Amino acid sequence: MFKTDQPSYEALKNRVRELEKTEKELKQSLQALSHNQEMLSRTESVAEVGSWEWDIATDKVIWSEGLYRLFRLDPAEKPGRWSEHGGYTHPEDMARLRQAGLTAKEGGTPYEMEIRTYRKDGEPRWCLARGFPEKDADGRIFRLYGTVQDITARKRAEAEKARLEEQFYQSQKLESIGRLAGGAAHDLNNLLTPILGYGELLRDQMESDDRRRQAIEVILQAGRRASDLVRQLLAFSRRQPLEFRPVDVNVLLTGFEKLLRRTIREDIIIRMNLADRLPCIKGDHGQLEQVVMNMVLNAQDAMNGGGELTITTATDELKGGEADRCPDILPGTYVKLMIQDTGCGMDDTVRSHLFEPFYTTKGVGRGTGLGLSSAYGIVKQHGGDIQVDSHVGRGTTFSVFLPVTHETAGVSAALVEALGAEALPAPGGSETILLVEDEEHLRQMSRQLLEAWGYHVLAAAGGEEALSVMDRHDGRIHLLLTDIIMPGISGKELSFQALSRRPEVKVLFMTGYADDVIAPHGMQAEGVRILRKPFNARALAAKVRETLDG
Numbered sequence: 001m002f003k004t005d006q007p008s009y010e011a012l013k014n015r016v017r018e019l020e021k022t023e024k025e026l027k028q029s030l031q032a033l034s035h036n037q038e039m040l041s042r043t044e045s046v047a048e049v050g051s052w053e054w055d056i057a058t059d060k061v062i063w064s065e066g067l068y069r070l071f072r073l074d075p076a077e078k079p080g081r082w083s084e085h086g087g088y089t090h091p092e093d094m095a096r097l098r099q100a101g102l103t104a105k106e107g108g109t110p111y112e113m114e115i116r117t118y119r120k121d122g123e124p125r126w127c128l129a130r131g132f133p134e135k136d137a138d139g140r141i142f143r144l145y146g147t148v149q150d151i152t153a154r155k156r157a158e159a160e161k162a163r164l165e166e167q168f169y170q171s172q173k174l175e176s177i178g179r180l181a182g183g184a185a186h187d188l189n190n191l192l193t194p195i196l197g198y199g200e201l202l203r204d205q206m207e208s209d210d211r212r213r214q215a216i217e218v219i220l221q222a223g224r225r226a227s228d229l230v231r232q233l234l235a236f237s238r239r240q241p242l243e244f245r246p247v248d249v250n251v252l253l254t255g256f257e258k259l260l261r262r263t264i265r266e267d268i269i270i271r272m273n274l275a276d277r278l279p280c281i282k283g284d285h286g287q288l289e290q291v292v293m294n295m296v297l298n299a300q301d302a303m304n305g306g307g308e309l310t311i312t313t314a315t316d317e318l319k320g321g322e323a324d325r326c327p328d329i330l331p332g333t334y335v336k337l338m339i340q341d342t343g344c345g346m347d348d349t350v351r352s353h354l355f356e357p358f359y360t361t362k363g364v365g366r367g368t369g370l371g372l373s374s375a376y377g378i379v380k381q382h383g384g385d386i387q388v389d390s391h392v393g394r395g396t397t398f399s400v401f402l403p404v405t406h407e408t409a410g411v412s413a414a415l416v417e418a419l420g421a422e423a424l425p426a427p428g429g430s431e432t433i434l435l436v437e438d439e440e441h442l443r444q445m446s447r448q449l450l451e452a453w454g455y456h457v458l459a460a461a462g463g464e465e466a467l468s469v470m471d472r473h474d475g476r477i478h479l480l481l482t483d484i485i486m487p488g489i490s491g492k493e494l495s496f497q498a499l500s501r502r503p504e505v506k507v508l509f510m511t512g513y514a515d516d517v518i519a520p521h522g523m524q525a526e527g528v529r530i531l532r533k534p535f536n537a538r539a540l541a542a543k544v545r546e547t548l549d550g
Contacts, residue, residue, distance in 0.1 A: 053145035056105060070127075070150055072120040090116035090124075101131060104144055108133045114151065126155040166352070188226070189512030190439055192534035195223045197445040200537035201452065227534050246280040246407040247288060249313055249335050256289055260296055267306030275313045281335050282405040283382045291375040295339045295398050298372055302343025302396060312338040316401065329385045329401060337400040345392045354388060428453030428541065431478035431548055435459045436466040436494065437510070438486045442533075446481070449537050450544070463489025467497055477505050479548055484511040484530075508547040510535075 050067025054060070068075055071088050089097060093115040100111035110132045117127045131146035203216045253274060261270060292311075299309050316336040318329070346354070355376040379386050383403045390396035433455050437443035440461070447457045458473060460466035463486060470477060480498050484491040495507045512533035529550075531543045 049147050049149040051145070051147050053143060054101075056142055056144070067148060070119075070125075070148065071117070088118050088120075090118070092116075097129060100129075101144065104131050104133045105141055108135070108141055114155075117148075125150055126152045189533040190442060192223055192227050193512075194441045194445040196220065196227065196534055196536040197449055197540070199223060201445075201449055204452075204537075223534075224536075244282050244284060246405055247283045247285055248278065248280050249288070249337060249402070250274045250278045252285060252288060253292070253311060253313070256292060260293070263293070264296065264300050264309065265306075268300060268303055269308045271308060271310045273310060273312040275315065278313055278335060279315060279333070279404045280407060281382070281402040282407065283402065284378075287378045288382075291378050291400065292337075292339070294372060294375045295400075299339060299341035299343060299396070302341055302345070304344075307342035307395075309342075310338075310340045312336075312340070314338075315404070318401070329383065329403075333404040334384070334401040335404060337402065338397055339400075340395065340397040342395045345394050345396055346390045347392055351388055351390055355386075428455065429545060429548060430454050430456070432456040432458065432473075432475060433479045433481055433544070434466060434470060434473075434477050434498075434505075436461075436463065436480070436482035436486070436491070438462055438483060446540065449540060453541055455544075462486055463491075463494040463497075466494055467501075470498060470501060477502055479544065480505050480507045481531075481544065482507070482509060484509050506547050506550070508543060 050070045051064040052067055053062050055062075063075075073088075093113075096113060097115055100113060103109050104111055110130070112128070112130045115127055115129050117125050119125060128149045128151045129146065130148075131144055133141045134143040134145060136142050199216055199220045203213055203220065206213050206216070253272065257270075257272060264270060296309065296311075303309075314336045316334050318331050318334060355373050376386055379400055379402070385401045387399040387401070388396065389399070433450055435443060435446055435450065435457055436459075437446060438461055443459055443461065447459050450457045458469050458477070460469050463482075466480075466482070467489075480495060482491040482494055489497075491509050491511075495509075498505055498507070508529050508531060510531045510533060529543070529547050531540065535543075
């Protein structure tokens with residue numbers, strides 16, 4: 001018999017089994033690999049990250065599916081060589097990225113950096129790029145690999161956090177300065193009241209041709225300017241007493257337009273773009289005019305060579321998701337007043353200090369730096385907000401948001417208030433007034449003024465003394481004129497005890513404090529009459545006469 005080298009049937013059968021087993025294991029491995037690749041792709045998608053590797057010998061770059069997805073690219077659109085890499089990286093960051101890659105290739109130093117990139121449609125994104133060198137058995141670097149992760153959401157969150165922190169810091173700073181300004185204003189009020197009062201008293205006692213009248217007028221003018229400065233400080237600190245009533249902003253602007261045109265330089269064109277129908281807001285007519293005037297004067301200073309000033313009104317609905325527009329006020333319906341100029345504009349540094357008191361970019365002697373800060377305080381007192389949009393060389397737009405009221409506007413007393421007041425004689429009378437003031441110079445000044453107008457005055461330095469004077473006086477007391485906050489018995493308590501003794505007496509309070517200080521004393525109730533310090537002689541005379549006749 002001949003021997004053969006052919007395998008036996010059993011050997012072939014075993015070989016087939018081994019091949020089938022190997023094939024099964026291979027399929028399982030391929031399935032596992034496919035599953036791992038799918039998991040990696042899903043992970044890259046969730047983490048918004050993609051991976052890459054660069055074969056240094058061939059200069060070939062391979063991207064993962066996640067990297068194509070990150071840039072919104074089709075695999076056929078991406079160049080496959082390192083020398084062509086970076087078409088979707090910001091040019092300023094591309095140089096850094098290339099240098100980091102070369103350093104990793106030559107020195108074996110890994111890198112990690114934040115870079116700006118673009119998607120296929122041009123959308124800008126922030127990415128975190130990492131690169132790592134890989135060495136062969138001989139220690140030579142033959143490959144780089146790494147990841148690119150989209151961190152745009154994180155960068156935006158960091159920017160928003162920084163913005164909110166800066167806003168919080170500015171708010172704290174403004175609040176601290178406001179408290180200081182409000183406290184200083186009270187002391188200034190007490191100093192200015194006798195200056196204005198005695199000044200007017202001296203002036204009225206002089207003959208019209210007396211040469212000393214001119215000096216008195218200069219003193220009074222300086223006192224009034226100081227008084228205006230105090231009001232601006234109080235407005236900035238949000239402690240300026242306001243008289244709220246329904247106001248139609250269109251009517252306010254229409255009545256104010258002539259004054260604006262007389263005030264603004266002739267090389268500036270004023271355009272009024274008022275809404276056809278505008279709901280009312282609840283505010284102080286005079287203080288709102290001050291806001292407009294301060295912003296208009298600021299716009300004028302920004303247009304040294306002339307330009308256009310546009311004043312626009314509209315109704316705006318702020319919704320809950322619009323925190324970026326006006327983060328400091330509640331959602332709702334607002335009247336939007338826009339004052340736009342074509343001036344020099346401002347940079348971010350100037351804009352960040354814009355509403356701080358005494359901050360100004362103007363030269364010496366060209367303003368106090370309180371115009372915009374007082375406007376800011378007034379608007380905040382009205383429950384509103386101011387937004388500023390400005391670019392260097394492209395002008396500035398101030399947008400004032402004021403909350404709408406359902407009340408309708410009547411004829412505002414502020415429209416005719418104080419017209420010709422300096423020329424009017426001070427109204428007097430013959431009634432008896434009990435004057436209570438713990439500041440001696442204020443008490444003496446007020447007494448002299450009231451007596452000069454014909455009133456009979458009983459004076460006291462405090463509440464207990466006032467009650468004693470009242471008990472000893474046999475005749476009628478027509479008016480109690482008292483300070484609110486005094487040592488011992490307060491003005492409010494004094495009024496209660498006075499009315500229990502003499503129900504017919506009328507009460508007029510005086511104060512140099514802001515509303516937030518006198519509010520706990522119950523002085524903001526309807527019908528309570530208050531004379532605000534600093535007051536001049538005619539304001540005192542008018543308020544006393546109004547209270548006695550009321």
